[in-house]
Amino acid sequence: MASTDRRPGPRTDPNPAPKDVWLPIPPEEIDGLPEGLNYVHWDAGPAYPADPARCVFYCVPYMKGAEPSLRPLPLMRNVRVVQTLTAGIEHMLPGLPRMPAGAQLCNARGLHDASTAELALTLILASLRGIPDFVRGQDAEEWRHGFQPALADKSVLIVGYGSIGSAIEERLTPFECARVARIARTARDTVRGPVLPLSALSDLLPDADVVVLATPLTEETHGLVGSDFLARMKDGALLVNIARGGIVDTNALLAELESGRLRAALDVTDPEPLPAGHPLWHAPGVLITPHVGGPSSAFLPRAKRLLREQLALFAGGEPVGNVIATAD
Structure with missing residues (x-):
């Protein structure tokens, strides 16, 4: 008689612990991702690449806007980390109440330092040396010779002295500025000199030839640069x-600007994108670039490095970095 083996076979968990990681960069293009996680690619397309409920680590699509970035969050009931690829996270803050308790929202501190600081310096030099007018002269085939101000011997005030503000000062160093002053939400000392609190703005503004805004947008800084400033x-x-x-x-x-008293160089505007017909486009003394501080060839290698580092910590059970907020 044939025997029948009634011993149970290996048990399969019908509800395995979720381990999906959503990335806006194809995972096969990122070397060194830790093992043990399931990587899927989603860059704000209409269809989700997998069940959002299985996502434990969500890297927000870059420069896609708030609506598509926030859309999957209510379905991500097991997410533990929401990682932006921007230094600012204000577009994701409305999603914080939709995240499970303990989930962490992280920014990309350090990722855009080089690229944004480069653009800041570009805007300063182009504005001071009259490059926009020279370009218009070239288009009109006019030789617009003239005397232009230099950055040398100017006083610069940096408002917002995080990693980007520090990177801007580093790039100002060879230009023989007369003075660089630093403002941040909290006072502290650095190797380059003291960082003063926002309350010191009133005293520093009258002496600054160039004022660079590099501060995050918060309730405290919204509308900071108003008529009094x-x-x-x-x-x-x-x-x-x-x-x-x-x-x-x-x-x-x-x-x-219309009075001719001040000039401006703006990579960001309110509203944004700046609509056709808006008076800011043609205001005298203004140079506008379309929010291109971060998108450059410097972005992708630094974004991949950030994701490798954060995911290695996450996979190893270690605290991730750059945590800005935690869901209640």
Whole structure:
């Protein structure tokens, strides 16, 4: 008689622990990702690559806007880390209440330092040396010779002294500025000198030839650059914004530009994108770039490095870095 083996076979968990990682960069293009996780590619397309409920680590699509980036969050009931590829995370804050308790929202501190600091310096030099007018002269085949201000011997005030603000000062060093002053939300000492609190702005603005905005957009900094701020800037000073458009009161800035008292170089605006017909496009003394501080050839290698580092910590059960907020 044939025997029957009634011993149970290996048990299969019908509900295995979720281990999906959603990446906006194809995972096969990122070397050195830790094993033990299931990587899927999603860059804000209409269809999800997998069940959002299985996602434990969500890297937000880059420069796709708030709506598509927030869309899967209510379905990600097991997500533990939401990682942006931007330094600012204000577009993801509305999703914090939709995240499970304990889930962490992380920014990309350090990722855009080199690229954004390069653009800040580009905007300063181009504005001071009159490059926009020279380009218009080239288009018109006109030789617009003239005397232009230099960055040398100018006083620069950096408002927002995180990693990007520090990177901007590093690139200013060879240009023989007369002075670089630093402002941040909290005072501290650095190897380059003291960082003063926001309360010191009123005293520093009248002496600055160039004011660079590199601060995050928060409740405290929203509308920071209003009529009072601008009125304290010296005649002929240059305002450079590579942070967020909402830091500046656009109407107050327009009034100063149209009077000819101030100039501006803006990589970000409010509203953004700046619509056709908006008076800021043709205001005198303004140079506008379309929020291109981060998108450059420097982005991808640094984004991959950040994801490798964060995922290695996550896979190893270690605390991830750059945590800005934790869901209740």
